Amino acid sequence: MARAPAPKSAASAKAKTASRTPDVSIVVPVYNEEGAAPDLAREIAAAFKGRAFEIVFVDDASTDATRAVLTALMTDIPQLRVLGHRKNAGQSRAVRTGVLEARGAIVVTLDGDGQNDPADAPRLVDRLGAGPARLGLIGGERKKRQDSLSKKYASRIANAARRAMLNDQTNDAGCGLKVFRRDAFLRLPFFDHLHRYLPAMMLREGYEVAFEPVNHRHRTTGVSKYNNLGRLWVSFSDMSGVMWLQRRGRNPQGWDES
Ligand SMILES: Nc1nc2c(ncn2[C@@H]2O[C@H](COP(=O)(O)OP(=O)(O)O)[C@@H](O)[C@H]2O)c(=O)[nH]1
Ligand SMILES: [Mg+2]
Secondary structure (H helix, E strand, O other), X not given: OOOXXXXXOHHHHHHHHHHOOOOEEEEEEEOXXXXXXXXXXXXXXXXXXXXXXXXXXXXXXXXXXXXXXXXXXXXOOOOEEEEEOOXXXXXXXXXXXXXXXXXOOEEEEOOOOOOEOHHHHHHHHHHHHHOOOOEEEEEEEEOOOOOOHHHHHHXXXXXXXXXXXXXXXXXXXXXXXXXXXHHHHHOOOOOOOHHHOHHHHHHHHOOEEEEEEEOEOOOOOOOOOOOHHHHHHHHXXXXXXXXXXXXXXXXXXXXXXX
């Protein structure tokens, strides 16, 4: 990955980091995360210090002060960008908005509540960067989930069902920490809840996917935006849609030019 030489002073370092084209864009969808978002932004900046990166928070029309507290941080963190949907459109759409706006060739996504640990992200970025172009995505796999027992059980059952039906090689589809090639993501069909089916859609497009164990932390502020029943209900309709896409996803195994 190309890197600019080390700048001389702190002031010029700031200007340089802010203006040079980033290698990596860290995209964070947020909805009503005013308590968690500022610390998370600082943690991401610390984890990527010394690299050419940008942080793109996408506020999905929060009704709390999420957008304001993030905007106030922009002077402290020059790599921080804050986008805001005019109307709530869901986590997947927020990820997509961030990826469309991203300037880095590699995109990291992280949950906005601080449950993913930004310190894991550079390792995944390096692994993707060192891999072949056909490697489209590296997904985080939470080894020790820090969630309620009911959420852990529901998620275990949902993951087993999804994996059996979609054959998507994924043990932990719900992990918000993922790293992928921006151009690969943009080739995928978009639908609400796509963020849980990214490995399946990457495989459909002909990319390989890999997984890496990551840390997981308790939510210390704000509330979960999903409940088990709601998630189960939508996953029934999502699953049949994704299976249809898989059936209709004929793949030429690459192509050649004469
Ligand atoms: N943009 C956007 N983000 C959302 C929405 N719902 C949840 N999120 C974000 O998605 C991430 C995961 O949500 P969370 O409630 O923590 O799910 P849980 O960890 O499974 O309980 C967090 O960063 C949320 O702020 C939404 O409607 N829009
Ligand atoms: Mg969470």
